[in-house]
Amino acid sequence: MSTIVRSEPNLIARGSGRAYGDSAINPSATVETRHLNRMIRFDPSSGQLVAEAGVQLGDIISAFLPHGWFPLVTPGTRFVSLGGAIAADVHGKNHHNDGSFRNCVDWIDLMRQDGTIKRCSLDEDAELFDYTLGGMGLTGVIVRAAIRLRPVETAWIRQTTISTDNLANCMQVIEGAQNATYSVAWIDCLGQAANLGRALVMLGEHAEVSDLPLDMKAAPLQIKPKKMRSVPVYLPALTLNRYSLSAFNSLYYWIGSRKRGDRIVDWKSYFYPLDSIAGWNKIYGRKGFVQFQCVLPLESSESGLTALLAEIASAGTGSFLSVLKRFGKQSGAFSFPMEGYTLALDFPVNAKVFALLDRLDRITIEHGGRFYLAKDSRMRSETLHASDERIGDFQTMRESREFTAHFRSAQSERLEL
Amino acid sequence: MIKESVLILAARSDIGKAVAHEFASLGHPVQLAARNIETLEVDMSDISLRYSVPVTLHEFDALETETHASFVDALPELPEIAICAVGLMEPQDRTQEDIGAFTRVMRSNFEGPANIMAELANRFETRGSGTLVGISSVAGERGRASNYSYGSAKAGFTAFLSGLRNRMAKRGVHVVTVLPGFVETRMTEGMDLPARLTAQPSEVASGIARAVEKKRNVVYIRPIWRVIMFIIRSIPEFIFKKMSI
Numbered sequence: 118m119s120t121i122v123r124s125e126p127n128l129i130a131r132g133s134g135r136a137y138g139d140s141a142i143n144p145s146a147t148v149e150t151r152h153l154n155r156m157i158r159f160d161p162s163s164g165q166l167v168a169e170a171g172v173q174l175g176d177i178i179s180a181f182l183p184h185g186w187f188p189l190v191t192p193g194t195r196f197v198s199l200g201g202a203i204a205a206d207v208h209g210k211n212h213h214n215d216g217s218f219r220n221c222v223d224w225i226d227l228m229r230q231d232g233t234i235k236r237c238s239l240d241e242d243a244e245l246f247d248y249t250l251g252g253m254g255l256t257g258v259i260v261r262a263a264i265r266l267r268p269v270e271t272a273w274i275r276q277t278t279i280s281t282d283n284l285a286n287c288m289q290v291i292e293g294a295q296n297a298t299y300s301v302a303w304i305d306c307l308g309q310a311a312n313l314g315r316a317l318v319m320l321g322e323h324a325e326v327s328d329l330p331l332d333m334k335a336a337p338l339q340i341k342p343k344k345m346r347s348v349p350v351y352l353p354a355l356t357l358n359r360y361s362l363s364a365f366n367s368l369y370y371w372i373g374s375r376k377r378g379d380r381i382v383d384w385k386s387y388f389y390p391l392d393s394i395a396g397w398n399k400i401y402g403r404k405g406f407v408q409f410q411c412v413l414p415l416e417s418s419e420s421g422l423t424a425l426l427a428e429i430a431s432a433g434t435g436s437f438l439s440v441l442k443r444f445g446k447q448s449g450a451f452s453f454p455m456e457g458y459t460l461a462l463d464f465p466v467n468a469k470v471f472a473l474l475d476r477l478d479r480i481t482i483e484h485g486g487r488f489y490l491a492k493d494s495r496m497r498s499e500t501l502h503a504s505d506e507r508i509g510d511f512q513t514m515r516e517s518r519e520f521t522a523h524f525r526s527a528q529s530e531r532l533e534l
Numbered sequence: 535m536i537k538e539s540v541l542i543l544a545a546r547s548d549i550g551k552a553v554a555h556e557f558a559s560l561g562h563p564v565q566l567a568a569r570n571i572e573t574l575e576v577d578m579s580d581i582s583l584r585y586s587v588p589v590t591l592h593e594f595d596a597l598e599t600e601t602h603a604s605f606v607d608a609l610p611e612l613p614e615i616a617i618c619a620v621g622l623m624e625p626q627d628r629t630q631e632d633i634g635a636f637t638r639v640m641r642s643n644f645e646g647p648a649n650i651m652a653e654l655a656n657r658f659e660t661r662g663s664g665t666l667v668g669i670s671s672v673a674g675e676r677g678r679a680s681n682y683s684y685g686s687a688k689a690g691f692t693a694f695l696s697g698l699r700n701r702m703a704k705r706g707v708h709v710v711t712v713l714p715g716f717v718e719t720r721m722t723e724g725m726d727l728p729a730r731l732t733a734q735p736s737e738v739a740s741g742i743a744r745a746v747e748k749k750r751n752v753v754y755i756r757p758i759w760r761v762i763m764f765i766i767r768s769i770p771e772f773i774f775k776k777m778s779i
């Protein structure tokens with residue numbers, strides 16, 4: 118690998134390819150890190166795991182959950198690599214308490230453009246460490262990292278579902294649940310007028326042994342393997358229209374609200390609902406779909422979200438998955454999260470969707486928000502530059518260390534990063 | 535319950551590694567054997583962290599046949615299952631021009647693997663139990679102009695395993711011959727392989743685990759190979775010699 122890094126004029130690292138756009142693609146050279154997938158050391162007294170960058174979060178869970186350890190932060194799919202989680206500085210449903218992935222990273226080993234490996238941490242080259250966490254692979258290739266896992270008593274989550282009728286109500290519930298370890302809201306984004314922003318808020322806690330029913334207490338860290346369901350074929354585009362989407366959203370809301378209250382659910386269904394459906398993206402038909410994720414500062418969250426949801430509802434192209442989360446404090450020089458609300462949406466590709474997304478971009482900027490690069494595949498460079506005043510510093514750092522010529526992705530070129 | 539320990543010869547090869555992961559994931563302790571074994575230290579920690587099984591490393595060179603007996607003696611315990619993934623492919627034309635390359639291919643695919651299997655077989659026989667798995671090749675089923683040096687060495691190994699199975703059948707020792715067909719590994723890197731006929735190392739590994747459990751004799755990893763090789767073996771020689779396949 119060091120030979121490739123040294124000899125290619127420019128390149129980008131690729132983890133598991135779970136970013137939604139072109140962040141891990143470079144037409145001249147893309148470095149596969151999938152084969153760097155070994156776990157090196159685990160210290161049960163601190164929960165620190167040293168592993169190569171291509172190890173997937175799911176592998177870490179399989180190896181360590183039976184011993185009572187779980188990642189401190191996890192995105193909505195377990196098929197991401199350690200390198201990808203660090204490079205995007207991913208967030209989970211617990212950002213309001215635990216921050217982003219960086220909060221569990223003790224150090225990283227980074228391969229630089231000359232092929233040599235440098236260890237970075239808060240104590241060693243803190244600047245490079247800071248920018249690499251969230252730097253989308255544009256500062257080098259992460260080859261190894263030390264992360265800390267959190268101790269858990271069981272493999273189960275105590276989930277509380279609360280249904281809310283509109284956005285204000287939903288935000289109120291989320292604000293009131295700041296002590297919950299995990300919180301996330303599923304928005305029915307076709308709800309209009311009085312129902313705009315109606316949502317199911319799902320709170321979660323790692324269950325303790327005493328929370329479990331008797332038959333599960335004996336082996337609290339084991340769950341029975343579930344069969345993978347899969348979407349066998351691309352659904353014809355016809356099945357996706359404003360009526361089916363609206364039906365889906367209403368149905369989802371309805372089913373969810375019948376499950377109101379407390380339940381014990383297994384970790385896979387709580388954290389990774391999509392992972393259990395292999396090829397879920399085929400739901401969107403052959404043309405696929407695009408993601409959109411922004412974060413709005415706390416002060417303007419309610420007005421911004423109202424404007425975004427109103428725009429989507431009136432466009433009627435809808436989104437299967439609309440996820441709202443509350444972020445805690447901003448940390449990191451270039452990481453996506455800032456204190457406020459983040460909305461993630463995905464839209465089937467069709468004639469109207471790109472114009473809609475441009476309008477959503479504008480609304481986000483007008484409300485002081487910014488965009489998640491891991492979910493972007495179509496933004497314009499001006500949009501990014503108008504949304505984030507930290508871009509200049511990021512570019513200066515890249516230039517001063519001569520990364521700009523070397524580490525580039527299709528995305529970084531499109532966005533002039 | 536502690537499961538039987540598994541010895542993997544040529545543990546650095548892609549198939550060897552996949553086999554190590556497969557058996558460790560089923561709860562077997564594994565002994566990894568290869569040349570320059572210290573380079574497998576990271577794999578050792580990886581496998582033991584992932585599956586919580588004991589993993590040990592053992593220096594082993596298939597070509598140094600005179601060391602094979604002491605290699606087996608030095609193992610912490612005589613394994614219950616031994617899997618030999620040793621093999622080497624050189625381009626056919628190279629083995630035609632360079633006697634060194636030819637000898638290496640013969641020794642790496644026949645002499646070395648057969649010798650270590652024989653060494654283990656004698657001890658398994660004394661103990662009265664065990665399973666030996668030899669990874670041979672469909673290339674050994676009929677010599678073809680494009681690959682007959684490698685193919686003939688594998689043919690020798692296949693015949694060896696068949697004879698060993700015959701001898702051991704009454705001794706409580708089982709012998710499995712694995713014929714993987716094309717596998718996507720470093721050995722085949724850069725070759726243009728037909729996707730339907732090409733297995734992943736992990737597929738070979740789970741096929742081997744199943745074959746050991748079910749006491750199969752000769753296994754093709756993808757069933758289609760059984761049909762293909764039946765046809766290739768059935769072509770009369772006077773036609774076959776004019777063909778280029």
Ligand SMILES: Cc1cc2nc3c(=O)[nH]c(=O)nc-3n(C[C@H](O)[C@H](O)[C@H](O)COP(=O)(O)OP(=O)(O)OC[C@H]3O[C@@H](n4cnc5c(N)ncnc54)[C@H](O)[C@@H]3O)c2cc1C
Pocket residue numbers: 129130131132133134135136137140141150170171191192193194196197198199200201202204205206207208209252253254255257258259260391491492526
């Ligand atoms: C179903 C689904 C749900 C998701 N939910 C969330 C969520 O809740 N929260 C969230 O934050 N994200 C979420 N994501 C996005 C995902 O977590 C990120 O895109 C993550 O970066 C993907 O990791 P990867 O290993 O697949 O990386 P890739 O997609 O391969 O790469 C992503 C970026 O990381 C860089 N990178 C990868 N490996 C390395 C390395 N070794 N060294 C340097 N740079 C590297 C790449 O260059 C690229 O810029 C979700 C994605 C999916 C598909």
